[in-house]
Amino acid sequence: MSKKVAIIASNGSLFDAYKVFNIATAAAASEAEVEIFFTFDGLNLIHKEAYKNLSVPEGREHLVEAFKEQNTPTIPELVAMSQELGIKFIACQLTMDVMGLEIDEFVAGTEVAGAASFVHYATKADMSLTF
Numbered sequence: 273m274s275k276k277v278a279i280i281a282s283n284g285s286l287f288d289a290y291k292v293f294n295i296a297t298a299a300a301a302s303e304a305e306v307e308i309f310f311t312f313d314g315l316n317l318i319h320k321e322a323y324k325n326l327s328v329p330e331g332r333e334h335l336v337e338a339f340k341e342q343n344t345p346t347i348p349e350l351v352a353m354s355q356e357l358g359i360k361f362i363a364c365q366l367t368m369d370v371m372g373l374e375i376d377e378f379v380a381g382t383e384v385a386g387a388a389s390f391v392h393y394a395t396k397a398d399m400s401l402t403f
Contacts, residue, residue, distance in 0.1 A: 275304040278394035280402040284316030286326040286336070286347070291403045292317060293350035300357035304398075308354075309390040310382075311364035314403075315371070318361055318378050323347050355381055362390060 277299040281292045292308060300306045316322040326347060328336055345353065354361075361382045363375070368384065375384055394400050 276397040278397035281314030284313030
């Protein structure tokens with residue numbers, strides 16, 4: 273029986289993306305079933321345009337170059353790796369409605385569901401994380 277990991281992504285900066293996808297891919301590579309629920313600014317992490325140019329916290333701009341020097345995958349590459357590992361992306365229906373977003377604005381394979389659906393998954397998870 274595989275472990276289940278539930279992740280809530282509610283923040284949308286470059287560093288948030290690295291946190292979410294680093295933990296998610298590590299868990300999936302360890303044969304865990306992983307589901308990420310993207311809500312509010314976290315939707316930027318899977319938005320077809322926004323995820324290419326995520327904000328960097330003020331005073332931390334120098335780290336962007338450090339990521340490149342360390343051959344760290346880009347966020348689009350991490351999204352693709354996540355999908356290849358079978359990580360499930362869930363966009364929050366309520367947040368999409370409030371922000372006037374449509375499913376076709378997100379990376380392929382993204383599903384839409386309400387918080388109750390994610391909570392149902394999370395209650396059966398071995399680990400729940402929020403970023």
